[in-house]
Amino acid sequence: MSAGRHKPRLAVWKFASCDGCQLSLLECEPDLLTLAETLEIAFFPEVSGRPIRGRYDLSVVEGSISTPEDAERIRAVRRRSRHLVTLGACATAGGIQALRNFADIREFTAAVYAQPAYIRTLATSTPIAAHVPVDFELRGCPVNPRQLREVLSALLAGRRPAVPAHSLCIECKSLGRTCVLVAGRRPCLGPVTQAGCGAICPGCNRGCYGCFGPQETPNTTALSAALATLGLDRRSRLRLYRSFTAGAEAFRVESERHEE
Amino acid sequence: MRSRTIRVDRLARVEGEGAVRLVVRNGEIASARLSIFEPPRFFEALLRGRAYTEAPDITSRICGICPVAYQMSTVHALENALGIEVSAPVRDLRRLLYCGEWIESHALHITLLHAPGFLGCDSAIEMAREHGEALRRGLALKQMGNDIITLLGGRSVHPVSVCVAGFHRVPRRAELAGLTERLERAREAALATVRWTAGFEFPDCERDYTFVALHHPREYPFNAGRIASNRGLDIPSAEFERHIERRQVRRSTALHTELRSAGPYLTGPLARYSLNFERLAPIAQEAALAAGLGRSCTNPFRSIVVRAVEVLHACDEALRIIARYEEPDAAACAHEPRAASGFAATEAPRGLLYHRYRLDADGTLLEACIVPPTAQNQAAIEEDLRRFASRFLALPRTQLRERCEQLVRNHDPCISCATHFLRLQVTGR
Incomplete structure (x- = not known):
């Protein structure tokens, strides 16, 4: 411009x-x-x-x-x-x-x-x-x-904004945070969510709830399997994908996969 | 009979979407209507079926200016349902978080929204030329509020640390101590803001309001207290719905709220101040009296001074909380969900914010009821327009419009919250 x-x-x-x-x-x-x-x-x-x-x-x-x-x-x-x-x-x-x-x-x-x-x-x-x-x-x-x-x-x-589309995990790792999903065994949408917030939820000892929406290549199927092994039931997984960015394609489809 | 309509189709410098319509007959205001046309977002419906633990994050999205208020009323109502008592440091940290939000929200309203109207400016940006110092001071205060919230919650809008039964993470003593010096400067800036706003010219508009606010035996109310009025109301939050009537009017996507006993009422800074003057920090009481406020304030235009007094109180309170803070053993206390109902009211910057929830045995939300301050204040704002707008009818059109907008802006309506809000339309003269 x-x-x-x-x-x-x-x-x-x-x-x-x-x-x-x-x-x-x-x-x-x-x-x-x-x-x-x-x-x-x-x-x-x-x-x-x-x-x-x-x-x-x-x-x-x-x-x-x-x-x-x-x-x-x-x-x-x-x-x-x-x-x-x-x-x-x-x-x-x-x-x-x-x-x-x-x-x-x-x-x-x-x-x-x-x-x-x-x-x-x-x-x-x-x-x-x-x-x-x-x-x-x-x-x-x-x-x-x-x-x-x-x-x-x-x-x-007049240039393209430098806003990364990679996952929150990259931001979280670069900040040296302990993984809440692997080490803390708490549900976290970080692997499938776009970075940008400063990984504030892991910074507060809680899992990411996905408010930046899906990252560029979200493997939601793999994450859902990992969440199930933590003991998160189907309804809780559905809710996790279906919140502030429920309308985003990848999260919508994954939440619908969890419907009865 | 001469009749005309005055319309303000899109109120400027208010939070959200609303309009005013005045009908004037023979120089008298025949009717005054505040319309709220913010699109409804159906929070009370979409909360059903969610886990109770998700509620504070969801309700914070009702308002980007007072997300902490929504988180606070939500967690207190759910803790009421589940019989949870939080530890003293957690209670203090929540008050500190609320101090941050009052400072941020009030400084925004005083500086960017309310002051320009008193200074004959169209926007705060215009203020930069002649009132640059006051503008920078106001923005610095707002930043102080934001920084308190960010320290406790990761970010200033929709912070992420609050949870039912406590916090996901509580700060170390040293982190909070880092705020002390800046807060001392902010307290000075707040004192200067009280003096600055007290020098504005206020039209002589006094009204015998029915004030409703929380009242607490020891504290200026943030999170706790009984719901009280200057007409004898004194009830716990759990009884609130029995004392109010909520009705839907065609012109508004926000539900009008009245007291069954006393009709329309006002909540917010004027009510809080007038019912709780003695609970203000000594420095805030002194500054208020020196600024020419009485122990109660019934001129809605002077609400800008009352907000500045509350910012001063919040800075002082934040300093006291930080000085006595001891890190709690646990950020949150252990608890189990159960089938129950819970109620809570807290003091959002704009006034009383009531929440009620009903839970299933596994913690699923079955029902939610949220009564935001602006919905409660709609009738009182319309009454202000009816009583006071007639004094300004002789003014040229643009000044009349500005006065009508001020009559609404005095109460800092939060339309996103209320929508369940504003355009000025005046008929006749």
Whole structure:
């Protein structure tokens, strides 16, 4: 993305989400003020009152598509954006709210709302890329602020972001952590999950729960066998694959293999 | 009869998606509606069938700004169900984690969301020119809060160390001691923030609110206490649902909540402060009184000062917890699941957050009920708009819009949480 004569215009869009990934953008502080010098923040309603209408050089999208209105809105965002980057498990895999994809949405709505008829929602929660072309998907629940800075600066410089797609195990080993799966005999999705978080769960003596989604070559079949030998029952294995990135292909398929 | 509609279709500098619609007849506000159109995510439905041990990680995803609050109400409710008492150091570490979240969330709201409106700026970035020092101080405070959470939980958004019965990992004494010097500077910055916000101009908008907050015999409430009001309510969390009515209104994907005895009520910093002034750290009490606050605060615009006082209290409390910390023998205590129900309310930065769970004998969640602060505050916010917006009707359109947004922003609504939230639409004049 060449800066040209004007500062590149940034827009931040929210769909179904918790705001945590946008917050990671603010967490680029103290770089936030530097960011404001590099980019014109043209639309970021949680930070600024008045949006600038028109086209954007870079749109950053948080959240999943779960309502008919949002399915329309994302197309309008794409039309107005030169580059579109999606942030986080909701935008890249459908988020925890994609658990509805495995259930009956009418029953879900009735379980929470006394007047389900007032609620307009889709039967599924899907990633942004299922609706419009996406230039880069940054994983995580939430995204890692360091990776987010890398993606923004790479796109501004016109290069490919250096975000590894290898497994968490590589990150964990490079940090010298003791393996929670092999040595600790605790369930861990690290071998099939993409790195990027800093291996924080093993760092807290617990197994990875997969919030960065599947790594590039996930051998889920082998991991499921290993999890079974630890005594993890079928239902617990299913739940493990089916959480924050349940909508990601590899995890969805493996969780379905564990259905009765 | 002259009538007009004023609409703010997408509230700026609030967390999530909402709108305001005011109908004005003959210069009076005929109706004020806060709409929440954040897409529903059905947490109470998707929790069913999950293992109870997964619950704190799942509920934290309701809100990226107050994930700790969700984790805290979840683990306390489940521990209530399973009859678990955590050790004193674990209890302290949870308070410390909550201090981190209050500092982070309040500093974000004070600096980036609320202050620009008082300074005639459109955003915090505009503040950089004339109010650069205050902006940098606020961002540094927020970073302090983030760093406390990161130290205890691995990352500041959706930290990973909290579990039912304790923590997956507790810090070493030396790790916490490393925060002391920075926290002492943060406490100074918080004191400066109280003085700075106290100098803002506040419109004369006082209201006799029904305040609801936790109340504890010794502590300013974070994790523990009875649910109390300034109208005589004094109940354990387990009785909360019997005293409230939740109803769905067409304009909102968040359920409106009222007290059966007293109608709409307000939870959050104003309520907490007004019901618990005596429990604040001496330094926070002194700063509050010096800033011109009474022992209670009923002007919603002054909530920015109250938040600054709470940041000051949280910095001071964090220092006390760190000074007395002894590493516990075990990060979590051993326990077995059982068929039971459990209840808990804790104080999220935005107010009372109530959770109830029902478990199967093997620990599978059968039912979940979550009452977030913003859902509880919707009716009180609408009442603020009804009472106070009429004073601003003579203002030019953009200023009127800003005042209406402030009337909502005063209560720091968290729309992602509530959705079960905001656009301004005003009809008539």
